[in-house]
Amino acid sequence: MNTEATLRIMDRAHKEMGALPRAEQGTVYEFMNRFRANPRDPMLYLQVTATDVRTARIDGTYRALLLPVGPRDYLLVAVKHRDEVADTLARYDFQVNPVTGGIEVIDVRPVPVSTGGQPPIFAAFTDAQLLALGVAEPLLAQIRAVSGESELLALTATAPQLTADVLVALADGTPYQEVLEQITEPVRAEAPVDPHDLTAAVNNPATQVFSDDEALQAVLGETFEQWQVFLHPTQRKLAEKPTTGPTRVGGGPGTGKTIVALHRVAHLVRRLPPGKDKPILLTTFNRNLAADLRTRLIALGGQELTARVDIVNIDKLASRVVSEAKAGTGKRIIDDNKVVGLWQTFLLETGEKDWDADFLCAEWTQIILGQVLNSRADYFRARRPNRGRSLTRGERDQVWQLTERFVNWLDGQGVWTWRQVAERAARLEMDRAARAATAAEESSGSLLRHRYRHVVVDEAQDLSAAHWKMLRAMVPAVPDDMFLAGDTHQRIYDNHVTLGSLGINIRGRSSRLTLSYRTTRQILAAALEIMSGEVYDDLDGGEENLAGYRSLLRGERPTFRGAATWAQEQDLIADQVKAWGSPADGSIAVCVPTRELAAQVTVRLEREGMAVIEIGPDGPKTGGGVHVGTMHRFKGLEYQRMIIAGVSDGLVPRQMIGQFQLTDPKRYERERQRDRSLLFVAATRARDELAVFWHGTPSSFLTTRLTQQ
Numbered sequence: 001m002n003t004e005a006t007l008r009i010m011d012r013a014h015k016e017m018g019a020l021p022r023a024e025q026g027t028v029y030e031f032m033n034r035f036r037a038n039p040r041d042p043m044l045y046l047q048v049t050a051t052d053v054r055t056a057r058i059d060g061t062y063r064a065l066l067l068p069v070g071p072r073d074y075l076l077v078a079v080k081h082r083d084e085v086a087d088t089l090a091r092y093d094f095q096v097n098p099v100t101g102g103i104e105v106i107d108v109r110p111v112p113v114s115t116g117g118q119p120p121i122f123a124a125f126t127d128a129q130l131l132a133l134g135v136a137e138p139l140l141a142q143i144r145a146v147s148g149e150s151e152l153l154a155l156t157a158t159a160p161q162l163t164a165d166v167l168v169a170l171a172d173g174t175p176y177q178e179v180l181e182q183i184t185e186p187v188r189a190e191a192p193v194d195p196h197d198l199t200a201a202v203n204n205p206a207t208q209v210f211s212d213d214e215a216l217q218a219v220l221g222e223t224f225e226q227w228q229v230f231l232h233p234t235q236r237k238l239a240e241k242p243t244t245g246p247t248r249v250g251g252g253p254g255t256g257k258t259i260v261a262l263h264r265v266a267h268l269v270r271r272l273p274p275g276k277d278k279p280i281l282l283t284t285f286n287r288n289l290a291a292d293l294r295t296r297l298i299a300l301g302g303q304e305l306t307a308r309v310d311i312v313n314i315d316k317l318a319s320r321v322v323s324e325a326k327a328g329t330g331k332r333i334i335d336d337n338k339v340v341g342l343w344q345t346f347l348l349e350t351g352e353k354d355w356d357a358d359f360l361c362a363e364w365t366q367i368i369l370g371q372v373l374n375s376r377a378d379y380f381r382a383r384r385p386n387r388g389r390s391l392t393r394g395e396r397d398q399v400w401q402l403t404e405r406f407v408n409w410l411d412g413q414g415v416w417t418w419r420q421v422a423e424r425a426a427r428l429e430m431d432r433a434a435r436a437a438t439a440a441e442e443s444s445g446s447l448l449r450h451r452y453r454h455v456v457v458d459e460a461q462d463l464s465a466a467h468w469k470m471l472r473a474m475v476p477a478v479p480d481d482m483f484l485a486g487d488t489h490q491r492i493y494d495n496h497v498t499l500g501s502l503g504i505n506i507r508g509r510s511s512r513l514t515l516s517y518r519t520t521r522q523i524l525a526a527a528l529e530i531m532s533g534e535v536y537d538d539l540d541g542g543e544e545n546l547a548g549y550r551s552l553l554r555g556e557r558p559t560f561r562g563a564a565t566w567a568q569e570q571d572l573i574a575d576q577v578k579a580w581g582s583p584a585d586g587s588i589a590v591c592v593p594t595r596e597l598a599a600q601v602t603v604r605l606e607r608e609g610m611a612v613i614e615i616g617p618d619g620p621k622t623g624g625g626v627h628v629g630t631m632h633r634f635k636g637l638e639y640q641r642m643i644i645a646g647v648s649d650g651l652v653p654r655q656m657i658g659q660f661q662l663t664d665p666k667r668y669e670r671e672r673q674r675d676r677s678l679l680f681v682a683a684t685r686a687r688d689e690l691a692v693f694w695h696g697t698p699s700s701f702l703t704t705r706l707t708q709q
């Protein structure tokens with residue numbers, strides 16, 4: 001098609017279009033085509049207004065508000081009913097933000113006046129201070145009038161993104177300097193900003209625009225996914241920034257880490273030379289998350305994009321490496337949670353009484369296999385972080401010998417564990433990398449190469465050291481080699497690593513997202529309360545916290561209710577699902593600590609005539625019905641409404657970990673932290689509403705502030 005003019009869509013106009021009836025969306029689409037073909041078409045009634053903005057006729061009812069940003073370039077800033085145009089023009093202001101260099105559309109309608117008589121929230125900050133943080137100047141008067149949270153949220157709902165981010169952070173008590181460093185600096189324009197140069201501004205990544213029809217077609221098409229969103233400028237920077245080495249993106253639940261990882265993949269694919277190979281690996285912890293990543297990546301860029309990306313969960317990747325090398329042929333892989341039982345049988349059969357099966361199992365999986373230790377000598381030298389009791393040289397010798405015998409014993413039965421597969425794969429890949437390096441040095445023209453050019457990992461907090469060693473060996477240490485997304489507060493498997501010691505140096509290349517797009521402020525506050533007092537690591541020997549973690553979404557306060565017995569608690573669950581209208585569309589989930597409880601809840605809800613879908617290792621089998629599953633199954637998922645049930649003393653944290661309190665206090669702390677993280681993960685799956693139930697005594701993770709509200 002001949003185009004006379006460009007017409008880009010600004011994010012807020014895009015949202016307005018999404019809210020129009022379907023037929024109207026099609027009309028906007030046609031309008032855009034006609035406008036691009038000939039903006040002077042008299043049927044479009046392009047009119048200059050008192051401000052810089054132009055209006056044009058979409059149809060008998062709707063008008064487009066257009067901002068000229070170049071001689072033949074326009075920005076669609078709003079789609080309005082014709083009766084609202086005059087009011088909109090009077091209320092809206094447009095500016096180039098002097099900090100970000102992006103165009104902002106600002107709604108300067110007055111904030112509803114508070115009747116509470118509270119003092120203004122931002123009185124402590126001068127105008128100059130607020131402007132230095134990137135707050136939109138036309139909003140200063142409104143900002144000064146804000147004195148309560150509901151007014152604040154009414155204002156931030158329509159304010160430009162940076163203004164909203166800054167105001168909420170300041171209102172939450174984040175120190176000025178921290179807001180400057182964490183919110184403003186990451187989105188500051190790289191070059192000086194000329195506030196009058198709209199052409200430069202529209203091309204600045206801070207201006208959130210769709211530059212083509214894809215977005216509109218997505219709105220019209222069936223495949224429009226809610227997550228196909230405008231990246232926040234901080235998210236975009238992380239997704240597109242060139243890096244000199246491994247990089248990590250952290251941040252609380254729902255801050256868009258997965259979305260950033262997916263956009264990173266898309267960005268890397270766009271930079272690949274043409275080809276048919278798959279030089280990018282996208283991996284995560286389990287099967288259903290890998291399947292989810294594939295679906296989301298297809299939605300983002302279609303088959304063309306996924307054609308260049310190997311998407312596979314980490315254990316499957318390891319087993320693929322092992323079977324390619326024909327290592328372990330004929331052996332059956334057994335589940336890691338069966339390994340302690342096997343150690344017990346082995347110790348019984350061999351009459352070995354000096355050692356505890358649990359201790360040996362952890363030592364073998366975490367230290368010997370986990371660190372891919374080659375020899376007894378390596379084991380003598382190995383660091384044993386987080387292992388609690390120390391071992392003498394003689395004891396280490398005994399452990400080494402016992403594990404060797406145990407491995408032979410397993411071998412004799414034709415089985416091995418996922419941990420062993422990971423360790424073997426790491427070893428094979430490390431050998432391959434060493435051979436590739438020698439071949440390159442000798443420039444012998446060998447075809448030996450690294451498996452991948454880029455590796456992107458989601459849910460990085462749950463990978464073991466052996467997994468990391470394997471991944472490190474799969475990709476050369478070059479710029480943009482590894483991109484890791486993860487949150488240690490959500491670690492639900494017992495894998496603690498220090499990436500630096502595994503050859504993955506993320507120092508100075510670690511960032512954190514803080515704005516949650518999933519949960520409401522009310523749910524977030526409860527989830528943070530669950531985490532209070534616990535210390536978490538940053539995957540690299542340091543500490544990480546959730547400072548600045550926040551949300552702009554508003555909702556009901558979560559419900560916390562106890563019952564006398566489990567039977568009565570099940571009544572609470574059934575009543576709550578009914579109170580939510582028992583929708584069978586997969587928007588509600590019930591999450592419990594154990595499989596037995598999940599089975600009982602299923603029976604109970606089915607008795608009420610509800611369709612129930614149990615969540616298995618591959619995620620929910622179908623979308624419909626009320627989803628029920630154990631807490632582990634909820635990693636990476638999200639629901640409109642969630643019930644977390646069985647949050648009782650003895651169940652959360654698990655009673656059995658009490659045995660370690662005296663024998664192995666470090667392990668006790670680790671296990672307790674893991675259970676706390678499970679509850680945190682579960683609570684942060686809820687988008688709009690959350691109900692937490694227990695029977696008997698509530699879990700010690702539920703503070704009295706929560707249980708008595």
Ligand SMILES: Nc1ncnc2c1ncn2[C@@H]1O[C@H](COP(=O)(O)OP(=O)(O)OP(=O)(O)O)[C@@H](O)[C@H]1O
Pocket residue numbers: 226227228229230231232235251252253254255256257258259260487490516517518635636637638684
């Ligand atoms: N810039 C954005 N605009 C609107 N929605 C967003 C944005 N970024 C993320 N989201 C939404 O927030 C939700 C969470 O995103 P995502 O799954 O990427 O978060 P996460 O940090 O990986 O979460 P978790 O750690 O809980 O797995 C999704 O519904 C996603 O669509």
